[in-house]
Every structure is written in C-alpha cells, then in structure tokens.
Amino acid sequence: MTERRRPVDRPRRAALDVLTAVRVDEAYANLVLPQVLRKHRLDGRDAALATELASGAIRMQGLYDPVIDACLTKPKLQPEVRDVLRLGVHQLLSMRVPDHAAISTSVDLVRASVGQGPAGLVNAVLRKVSRRPLPDWIDAVAPDRATDPHGHLAVAHSHPRWVVDALAEALGDDAELEALLVADNAAPRVTLAARPGLADVEELVAAGGTRTSLSPYGVVLAGGDPSGVPAVAEGRAGVQDEGSQLVALAMTDAPLDGRDERWLDLCAGPGGKAALLASLAAQRGAHLVANERQPHRADLVASAVRAVPPGAVHVLAGDGTRPPWVPGTFDRVLVDAPCSGLGALRRRPESRWRRRPSDVEVLVGLQQVLLDVALESVRPGGVVVYATCSPVVAETADVVRAVLGRRDDTDELDRFQLWPHREGTDAMFAVTLRRRGLA
Template sequence: MADPRRRGQRGRRSGGRPPARAGVDAPRAAAYEVLRAVRVDDAYTNLALPPALERHGLSGRDAAFATELASGTLRRRGTYDLVLAACIDRPLAKVEAKVLDALRLGAHQLLSMRVPAHAAISTTVDLVRARAGGGPAGFANAVLRRVSERDLADWVRLVAPADPRGFAAVAHAHPRWVVDALAEALGPRADELDDLLAADNAAPRVTLVARPGLAEVAELVAAGGTASPQSPYAVELAGGDPGAVPAVGQGRAGVQDEGSQLVALALASLPLEGADDTWLDLCAGPGGKATLLAAMAAQRGARLLAVERAPHRAGLVRRSTRPASPGMLGVVAADGTVPAWASDRFDRVLVDAPCTGLGALRRRPEARWRRTPEDLTDLVPLQRSLLSAAVTAARSGGVVAYATCSPVLAETVGVVEAVLAERGDAELVDASGLLPGVTDAGGPLPGTLQLWPHRHGTDAMFVALLRRRPGDRIG
C-alpha cells in the first residue's frame, strides 16, 4: 500500500479543523490515537478505530492504511517489543509509553508493510517530536534505523527461542501460553498450529447476515457480496462500508461473523418434541445472536427473551433486536446465574458465555496481550454456573446451546463435562449433523462442534448442545 502521508491531509472533510498536529499525517495520527486508547482506556481496537477515522476525516485508502497500521501493530506487538528491546540499551519499561507506542507503529511499517524505510522512519520521528519533543525524536530515529537493518524473518530468527512453540510464539506474535493452549485444543491435529496462528493474524473478512424474514441473501449479493456455503444467511462483502448497504442501514441485515451465525443456527435446527415457542438468550449482549434468533423465532411463531447483566449492554441488545421485535418477548437486565424467571420454562436456551475470546483474535488483536492464564480462574466457574442455570431454565425435553468464542479446553469440554457430571437431568446431544454446509468441525467431545479460522474462515466458536432429560423437573 502506498504511503498516504500527504494524501491523508487532503482527505480531511472541508470545513473541519486539522485533525493532526503539524508534521503528523492524518492516517498515522489516527492509528496512534487507537494505540493510546487501547493502552490507556482498555479500549477494543475494532471499537476505537471508527471514531478515530471519523475524527481525522479518513476514508478509502487512507482509512485502510490507518486500519492496518493500528490493527497490525497491536496484533504483532509482542514480536515488535522483542525487536525494539534488541535495539535499545535500556528496558522497554523505561521508555516513555507514548514514545513506545510510536516506535511500535514505526516497527510495523518497517517490518510488515510496504512503506519505504525512509518514510517509515521520518514519519515516526515526526510523530514522536509532536507528541514527546525533540530529544525523544532523536532517540526514535536512532532506534528505528537499527530496526531497519534487518527484515522481519531475520529479526525473528535472532530474538525467538529455539524450541518450536517458542519460535512460533514470536514468529506469529502470540503469547507462549496462548500457543500452548491452542496446540492443546487442536489435539491430534496440532500440526495445523502454524496455519491457525497465521489465520489469527489475517484481517477478517466482512461478513453480513441476512436476518430471516427481514432480508434476503440475494439482496446482499446484489449489493456486492458473495453467498457462503456454510451459513444460509451469510454473505461476504467484497469491500466498502457495510453501513452503506441499505438492508444493513435499516437493521434488516447486519455485520456478523459467520461462526456466530452458525451457533444460532445449530440451536434453532435441533428437532424438539412438544412446544417450541419460548426461547432464551442468557448472555445476549451486544445483541447479534439475539437478533438472529429472534428473527428465526418470529418465523415459527416463537419469541425470545434476551438477558444481559450489564444495563448499558442490555440497551445495545434492545437497539439491535428492534427490527426483529415480532420475535421478542423482551430484553431484561439481569444476572443469568440468579434467574429472574421460572424454571422449566424455555424450549431453547443459548449460553454464549463470557470467555477469554482467544478464538476471535483476528477481530480483537489486543486480546492476546491482555489475557492471562489466571483469567480462567474466574471465567470457568462463571461459565459452569451459567450453563447449569440454562439447564434449569429449560423445560423437560428442551435444549441448551453452550457456546464460546474460545477453543481453550478448560472453557469448552471442561465446562460441559463438569456440568454433565454435576447434573443428572442433562444429556449431551449430537450436533454433528445440524450444519450440513460445514465440514471438518468435530469438537473435542464427541457430538460437539469446533469451528476454526484456518479451516472455516470463522472465529473459533465452540458449540455443545445439551437436552433436559424428558420427564425430569427441578425440585
């Protein structure tokens, strides 16, 4: 991609204030702001990017450049930090944080983007000078000149450990514990580890969902998309702003990873005996799966109750599900582990449980550096409690879908086996035939499903279906 240093300045909207300080081009200023928001405010990259692009009036190639600069830098931060540490005569912890952010941006341009070295160095020095002063600018110039002496492959060979997984962790910019956890989740197919890690570093495609009864796949295809063979509702958008697609702007369609669509489809596809008119989404925020389920429910004469613990996220669910309101019972701000509804009530229940998110690293590049193994200490008990509460909420013969956007075994098979062992009123249902468009998706427990970015082009979603045993009731 060409360097948009000057073009970005012309890309400002007429009448707006200059978004970047003198000497700093707009795309790099926007990317720097995203890195700062992630570091200071614990922001998510995919949420911090749009307002940064808007503030700087960026669109088209300039927006794409800023997006790759921010996302790519955050994605490969761990590798760049090792490279920078080899070029600096002090611990990185002693480098001013705002200078280090800029150095990471410079390293990404030098090592992973088609930006000439002189442009990558000079623009980063300009950025440091504008944000931190002349002294740090000279320091940044010296450091980046050292970085530019080798390409990325040479640097990886120099700074990576010799053992295969340690080398893979640096080469693919994943923490070592994440590499180990993903290798364990791949099980007997651990030879796919490099492919999986590489897929985590590929920018995700934009996938739309045609909400049934509200939009047609053909309508989205006509808007420039390509239908998917995996989900009957999925359309991959070739490019452009999804919000410019009329169906998306009207809420009849939305942006949704295909893996999330397949989770909802698996739950809705399992045959049930008896009533099938009352559904529950126990962890509904921000509302994508709830909206798809509500649209499906409406077509069957069923309705969905959406539950979200955080009130502000419950508000997002209300806005998201509004176009599918005929399929909605309502949205409740409540703790799913302390039910505010009667037991034995729901025909279908979804538990899209809070998790480490290590299956969605394509879309949230910062998550790999935020999460630690200790996070599982809090998450796994919560996941077990939510799944048990979902079983209690289901009627006799009703079905529960337990899903995570993490393939980590402690969060998938570990949770399901623990709940099955604790409860005599639940059984695992074979989900393997419910998604005819999906192949090679057998999960770590027979009958479960595990999607992968390198096999299916989706987030690494895990799905297990449990049924309340017919005739069993609580108490």
C-alpha cells in the same frame, strides 16, 4: 528547523492516537478507531492506512518489542516512544512502505508527539531494524524452534506464550498450530447475516457480497462500510461472523419433540445471535426471551432486534444466574457464555495482551453456573446449546464435563469447534444438550 516544522501525516498521527488510547485508557482499538478517524477527518485509503498501522502495531507488539529492544543501547524506553517505534517497525517489517519514508515519518511523529529529544534514538533504532528482513529478525529474537517450539511460535506470531499453549491444547497437537496463529493475525472478512423474514440473502448479494458456504443466511462483503448497506442500517441484517450464525442455528435446528414455542437467549448482549434467533422465532410462531445482565448491553440487544415484530421477542436486563422464570419454562435455550474470547483474536488486536490465565479460572465458575441454570430453565425434552467464542478446553469441554458430571438428566446430541484457519470463522465452540424425558 525546517525538519521540525514538517507536518506529520494524518494517518500516522491517528494511528498513534489509537495506540495511546489503548495503552493509557485501556480503550478497545476497534471502538476508538472510528472516533479517531473522524477526529482526523480520514476516509478511504487514509482511513485504511491508519487502521492497518494501529491494528498491526498493537497486534504484533509481541514480536516488534524484542526487535526494538535488540536495537537499543540503553534498556529504558519511554512508552510514548515505544509506540512510535512499534508503528515504524510495522511499516518496515510488515508493510510495503519504503524504508526512508517509514523512518522519516516516524522521526516527524516522535518530534510532534514527544519532542526533539528522542528523535535521534527513533532514527537510529529504525535504521538498525531496516537492515534485516522479517525472517532474520525472527531468527534473531525468538527462542529456538527445535528446543522451544511454542516459545518460538509465540514470538514469531506475536501471541502470549500461555495463549499458544492453550490453543495447542485445544487443537490436540501442534500440526495446525502455526496456521491458526497466522490466521489470528489476519483481518477477518466482513460477514453479514440476512435476518430471515426481514431481508433475504439475494438483497445482500446485490449490495456486493458473496454467499457464505456454511450458513444459509451469511454473505461476505467485498469491502466498504457495512453500515452503508440499507438492510444493515434498518436492522434487517447485521454484521455477524459466520461461526456465530452457526451457533444460533445449532439452537434453532436441534431436533425437538413436543412444544417448540418458548426460546431463551440467556446471555444475549450485544444481540447478534438474539436478532437471528428472534427473526426465526417470528417465522416459526415462537417467542424469544433475550436476557442480558448489563443494562447498557441489554439496550444494544433491544436495538439489534428492532426490526423483528415486537410479539416475537422480549428483552430482559437480568442476572442469568438468578433467573426470574420458573424452572422448565423454555423449549430451547442458548447460553452464549461470557468467555476469554481467545477464539476471536482476529477482531481485537489488543485483547491477547489484556487477558490473563487467571481470567479463565474466574470465567469457568460463571460458565458452569450459567450452563446449570440453562439446563434448569429448559423443560424435560428441551434442548440447550452451550457456546463460547473461545476454544480453550477449560471453558469448553471441561465446563460441559463438570456440569454433566453433576447431573443424570442430560444427553449430548452434537458438538462442534470451528477454527479461523479451517473454516475462516472465529473459533466458536458449541455443544447441543437435551434434557431427558418429554414434558
């Protein structure tokens, strides 16, 4: 009886709330987390613990579920109980929580959230899990590495098998595949972009950051809440992966002959790149049209560019496949296409489990149309950057090849593919194209 009344600690209760919201409401963990932390009045170390528990348990479920299943005597498990077990396994196999604490808090948690019924099962499963270290469990539940290398890595590093295959194809061979999967499971550093003319990098360095090596506007924060940095709160700087900064700069820095005044961001929401582009446009006497199909995301773009002088940017809510402007209007165009996001798995713990191969097939059609529109929207001699936060070949090189194969007026100037395990950025792809002829 005394056991039953023991209060559940708030970080674990909060982490379970996040897993429930992700499973039941299809919530995004990174969006629901701040609300849940507020509800449970968690900050500092407790907030960090709840975040690690929830993110880790969701991200690593591709490994933890076979471990849990190997410890069950009956195949059926209530989803609510599995969530508690995932949190428990994460503490036992991937965190430094002592076994007795991980097990007893999980038993308390299932009692409080589901009832007394599954308490014995949770206790028994977690005791079994605690008897072997992580490498032994991987050997026990993952396919054999020699005969099925991708199958092995998929379980060992908790990625869907088809994602492992697609990432291997994008890398070209398997030499760096494991390093990439490991990088996908590590929390990304928080990077800020100082928007030129509005904030300078020194101001962000003074707020406790260090300069990034690839983007001249980037600063990595040592820790803390970025919204507490005054330049971020005022829209003069923004949270932005260094890879995204490099994509925006590929568009603004591509060599261009002739007029350089009219810029377009065809798929601008939520507006991180548009804010960097708009601040550069303001400095260079150019004007940016930031277009986004979804009105609520267009509102986010308007908020992202709020510190930019109004004459330098105009936000438009419209379908980029049916643009209102006449062909050849723009000098520079960025098409940061809707994509599978498989290059940004570090940021969204649940996204790898939501995506399906069929999503890529649907997106590829839209990506081709948007790239075609971008090339129609730019004047002869103008430049287009096509970018994705996915390295998947079908969404990157294949889209470019298909679209250029139908046109005879476009040259490729440059392309890059960034990687979390190499550059420490999201796996951003960008290709710079120029329409032949000078206006």
